[in-house]
Amino acid sequence: MKIVGVAACTVGIAHTYIAQEKLEGAAKKAGHEISMETQGTIGTENELSAEQIAEADIVILATDVKLNNRERFDGKRIIEVATDIAVKSPNKLVKKAEEVLAQKQ
Amino acid sequence: MEINEILNERTMKTNMNAGTKDEALHELAGLLLENDYITDIDRFMKDIYAREEIGQTGIGNYIAIPHGKSDFVKEIGVAIGINQSEIPWETLDDHGVKGIILFAVGNDNDGADNHLKLLSMFARKLGNDDVVEKLLHSERTEDVKEAFAG
Numbered sequence: 001m002k003i004v005g006v007a008a009c010t011v012g013i014a015h016t017y018i019a020q021e022k023l024e025g026a027a028k029k030a031g032h033e034i035s036m037e038t039q040g041t042i043g044t045e046n047e048l049s050a051e052q053i054a055e056a057d058i059v060i061l062a063t064d065v066k067l068n069n070r071e072r073f074d075g076k077r078i079i080e081v082a083t084d085i086a087v088k089s090p091n092k093l094v095k096k097a098e099e100v101l102a103q104k105q
Numbered sequence: 106m107e108i109n110e111i112l113n114e115r116t117m118k119t120n121m122n123a124g125t126k127d128e129a130l131h132e133l134a135g136l137l138l139e140n141d142y143i144t145d146i147d148r149f150m151k152d153i154y155a156r157e158e159i160g161q162t163g164i165g166n167y168i169a170i171p172h173g174k175s176d177f178v179k180e181i182g183v184a185i186g187i188n189q190s191e192i193p194w195e196t197l198d199d200h201g202v203k204g205i206i207l208f209a210v211g212n213d214n215d216g217a218d219n220h221l222k223l224l225s226m227f228a229r230k231l232g233n234d235d236v237v238e239k240l241l242h243s244e245r246t247e248d249v250k251e252a253f254a255g
Contacts, residue, residue: 010159013210014170014228021232041174041214042221064160087164087232088197 003027003034004048005060009083012040019062019086026090058097062086108253111223114246115140116184126194133184133207142182142209149177163196166237172208181220182209187243204241
């Protein structure tokens, strides 16, 4: 499946990027395509395109703060968790995404 | 841009012998002070502890990433300590920590985009299990640098 998502933590220095790396690693290991945007102290990086969002089967938001441009994901299947969850259990989170998608079909 | 640019062997310590979180934080902040990354150790520590109160900085796998933004940071950088024994810490997996990475970031980061970018690249590495494994087994500061080079 195709996953897009955003990671954004409280301070925007560390957890954001660790969550991004862990989720990307877990999704790729499970054979999925993934692209994670980060919103941190440095600003937005790896910004998701409208096309990427349109094509995505599911959206994972790993955030502790209010996201910029959250409305981009209106109408999509969204899983929203704290960054800690993405850091602690990235594999479980990807599995959850698989389950949510299976329910939909 | 190379992650190495943000790493400084003078702010790394392997075979560290801290018994508590506070000892470890003070030892690493001391390295940051000696090497001119921060201007005031007590007030820097206060900002670090303010972040500690919000939530766990132990990310599991025996790694902790204490950080916070502080007015007493002169230059963005990191101090890295590899401790000989496990230190009690608030962590996501309920283990203690052996690898402590203390981030120093200012409140005003104008003109520091390059360093912030390097820091984000560095933080990503900590989400990689292979890097963490190498880091925890570092015996010399060169090993620490090497762990992040891959």
